[in-house]
Amino acid sequence: MTPMTAEPLLSLQDLTVRFRLPAGETVAVDGVSLDLAPGEVLGIVGESGSGKSQILYALMGLLASNGRAGGRALFQGQDLLSLTEAQLDRVRGQAVSMIFQDPMTSLNPYMRVVDQLAEGLVVHKGMSWASARAEGVRMLDRVRIPDAARRARLYPHEFSGGMRQRVMIAMALLARPRLLLADEPTTALDVTIQAQVLDLMAELGRETGAAIVLVTHDLGVVARLCDRVAVLYGGRVMEEGAAEALFDAPAHPYTRGLLAAMPRLETTLTPRLGTIPGTPRSGGAMLAGCPFAPRCEARFDRCTHERPALHPLRSQGPGRRAACHLSEPAT
Numbered sequence: 001m002t003p004m005t006a007e008p009l010l011s012l013q014d015l016t017v018r019f020r021l022p023a024g025e026t027v028a029v030d031g032v033s034l035d036l037a038p039g040e041v042l043g044i045v046g047e048s049g050s051g052k053s054q055i056l057y058a059l060m061g062l063l064a065s066n067g068r069a070g071g072r073a074l075f076q077g078q079d080l081l082s083l084t085e086a087q088l089d090r091v092r093g094q095a096v097s098m099i100f101q102d103p104m105t106s107l108n109p110y111m112r113v114v115d116q117l118a119e120g121l122v123v124h125k126g127m128s129w130a131s132a133r134a135e136g137v138r139m140l141d142r143v144r145i146p147d148a149a150r151r152a153r154l155y156p157h158e159f160s161g162g163m164r165q166r167v168m169i170a171m172a173l174l175a176r177p178r179l180l181l182a183d184e185p186t187t188a189l190d191v192t193i194q195a196q197v198l199d200l201m202a203e204l205g206r207e208t209g210a211a212i213v214l215v216t217h218d219l220g221v222v223a224r225l226c227d228r229v230a231v232l233y234g235g236r237v238m239e240e241g242a243a244e245a246l247f248d249a250p251a252h253p254y255t256r257g258l259l260a261a262m263p264r265l266e267t268t269l270t271p272r273l274g275t276i277p278g279t280p281r282s283g284g285a286m287l288a289g290c291p292f293a294p295r296c297e298a299r300f301d302r303c304t305h306e307r308p309a310l311h312p313l314r315s316q317g318p319g320r321r322a323a324c325h326l327s328e329p330a331t
């Protein structure tokens with residue numbers, strides 16, 4: 001666990017993502033501010049459409065062409081949102097890696113796995129192909145691909161789904177990034193394989209000192225692997241805190257709903273977000289009030305016309321914040 005006092009590796013400051021649509025503009029990420037310390041593992045949870053992926057895409061410069069990011073995303077003090085394509089390419093190849101949900105979207109089907117692993121080291125680190133390939137095979141071995149030296153010469157389609165995810169993790173960590181962004185990295189896999197792959201990712205993250213942002217629907221995974229959690233709804237952070245503290249005493253009605261709708265953590269292998277009555281809010285115009293108000297059982301008048309700020313929960317120790325009028329400190 002990393003102390004909260006460390007200089008942040010990544011600092012999102014009022015990050016917004018808007019999309020232009022024929023009917024007008026939609027807001028997918030609505031003023032998200034989050035810090036990530038070096039080596040820290042941050043989970044981002046929330047229902048489908050809450051803006052989780054767009055946060056990561058904004059950081060990596062991968063928004064769809066009708067999308068635009070605002071605010072700041074300081075990585076080691078440098079604003080990722082203001083980099084040129086060439087500068088961003090260097091950051092993506094070395095300091096920041098991303099693991100996508102479907103490994104085939106980032107593996108080249110026509111290239112041997114070992115060459116895909118080696119390519120980044122040759123291009124970005126100036127290594128020779130021979131030593132880069134050797135390094136790639138070592139990494140495959142570390143992610144427990146059996147018979148790595150032989151398998152490295154195969155093509156992606158010759159690997160099982162679980163193996164391909166491991167190849168992705170190997171590829172993402174090969175450059176020893178300071179920051180790993182993982183977007184639902186295992187939803188395509190069997191339950192038992194999911195747990196193995198995620199544990200492996202976290203273990204390698206710890207070994208290499210990489211900080212991880214892990215986007216997931218799976219609260220069990222968050223409880224097991226994450227130091228800290230941010231709960232997202234309608235593009236806003238509803239609640240944030242140390243994973244244990246947040247699960248012990250959720251402050252926001254939305255978080256409480258998520259937890260209540262979920263099977264007990266210790267009794268199932270992969271508790272997933274359950275169902276809260278009502279329709280999840282995803283994208284849309286800026287709202288005056290709380291985005292969760294239309295579905296909230298605890299709402300009162302103020303909730304529908306005044307947006308609750310993300311404020312510290314003082315009784316709950318450092319780093320605990322929530323955006324709910326009910327938990328605001330008395331003034």
Ligand SMILES: Nc1ncnc2c1ncn2[C@@H]1O[C@H](COP(=O)(O)OP(=O)(O)OP(=O)(O)O)[C@@H](O)[C@H]1O
Pocket residue numbers: 019020021026027028046047048049050051052053054055064065066067282283
């Ligand atoms: N190109 C686009 N144009 C318009 N809206 C978009 C575009 N891409 C994404 N959105 C909207 O942005 C919102 C947030 O999407 P995002 O992909 O971040 O959700 P998510 O939390 O990752 O959901 P999931 O859990 O399903 O992956 C959604 O309402 C989505 O429809």
Ligand SMILES: [Mg+2]
Pocket residue numbers: 052053054183
């Ligand atoms: Mg997503």
